Amino acid sequence: MSCVNLIEKERNAIINPLKTCQPLGAMYAVTGIRRAVPLVHGSQGCSTFVRYSLSRHFREPSEIAVTSLHEDAAVFGGRRNLIEGLQNVAIRLNPSLIGVITTCSSEIIGDDIIGFIKTAKKELAEKIGEEKTEKIKIVPINTPSFVETHLKGYDNAVKALIDHIAEPSEPNEKINIIPGMVNPGDIREIKHILGLMDIEGIVLTDISDPFDSPLRPSATELKPYYPKGGTTVEEIVDSANSTxxxxxxxxxxxxxxxxxxxxxxxxxxxxxxxxxxxxDQFLRNLKKLTGQDVTDDILDERGLLIDSMADLSSRYLHDRTVAIYGDPEITAGMARFVGELGMVPQLVLTGASNKEFVPDIGKVAKETGVEIDTMVGGDLRQMEVYLKDNPVDLLIGSSDGRLIAKEAEIPLVRIGFPVYDRVGYHRHPIVGYNGGIHLIDLITNTVLENYYEHQHWKLQQ
Ligand code: SF4
Structure with missing residues (x-):
């Protein structure tokens, strides 16, 4: 039998959520722009918790400004906070772009963000001049955090950046890549693949350097306020001309x-x-859009992954059951990959509620030839309860599942966001053939550590 067994949550309340609110995704996206500042239009905590979450995952500081709304703003609106906040950021930090990110409070108050930005620009032009003001792009990003997840906030931010900035001119023969909420190691791997195929890319947006920066205090003209790298505003403008x-x-x-x-x-x-x-499909997409051939070097990387699979899958991984949780794309991708490794993706769980997720998992179930228990819009408590009656050999997901893993005595392979109780995960890719090799090593070492005798290196009974 091969199908999806959809398991509904039996309560409305969320216990141990698998998602955070929309602004986090927007702050992540804006951080990937060179000399850009995310300006959160909300209360202090809306930026503090995100800075904390990003910093403990990436082990880098993240610079995020906030308009700091208080009780009076809830009654009178946050007009003055946003106008003054924009001017402060523009004058002190001289950014290339400010992303104005809304929150629960500013959305519920109904602040006229576009109108406030117009007024702020007018006042700013009187202080620093028209020309300087025009050089700073100010993009409103609506992230009503009482619906959906951080991934939707990321999506809204990338769309807002494109809608406000991209401009058609001459074709540039480049490929735009929207990477999703991945790690610096993943974006570097995608750029490595593009390089091997001799394709120029525009990454919308590129957090690889901002969230994994060299510590060289005077090495860049961007210091002290901005990290190295990121997508330039000019590249976002040019994304309208890509192939x-x-x-x-x-x-x-x-x-x-x-x-x-x-x-x-x-x-x-x-x-x-x-x-x-x-x-393989990513490479087919690149070839379809650019006409560039897949090179021998890439085929070698593919061959190394297949070799690892041949060496390790049947010996250590075959038929081991797995529960995978996290953001929908990574969860669906991991379910397919563990199926390719001969493992059984017994449970997949996402905190998002995307309609396409269940059919996507259905395809994986068909390919893998197993029934997959699937939870959509779920939380970690749901997984905890499930595992009591349906134990698995391995958990794959973020650090948020670590206590469940400990309680259920199931080893956890950490991937996704956030990973904060281990170091270095953000540096290594999980995408591309090289990412596959990294994943298979991670998974196999976890199995060896937990299911094999230390002395004789035999399968434990
Ligand atoms: S849920 Fe709302 S109040 Fe809480 S951090 Fe997110 S935006 Fe701020």
Missing amino acids: GTISLTKYAGSGAVSLEKKYNVPVELGPIPIGVQNT
């Missing part, structure tokens, strides 16, 4: 769809290139 856009996540590809609708830039949505099939 195509590949969104590595179909669940957050509205920016790509917008480029297609407005500027006829062809789009390919997903899948995230985790594992063999998905990476």
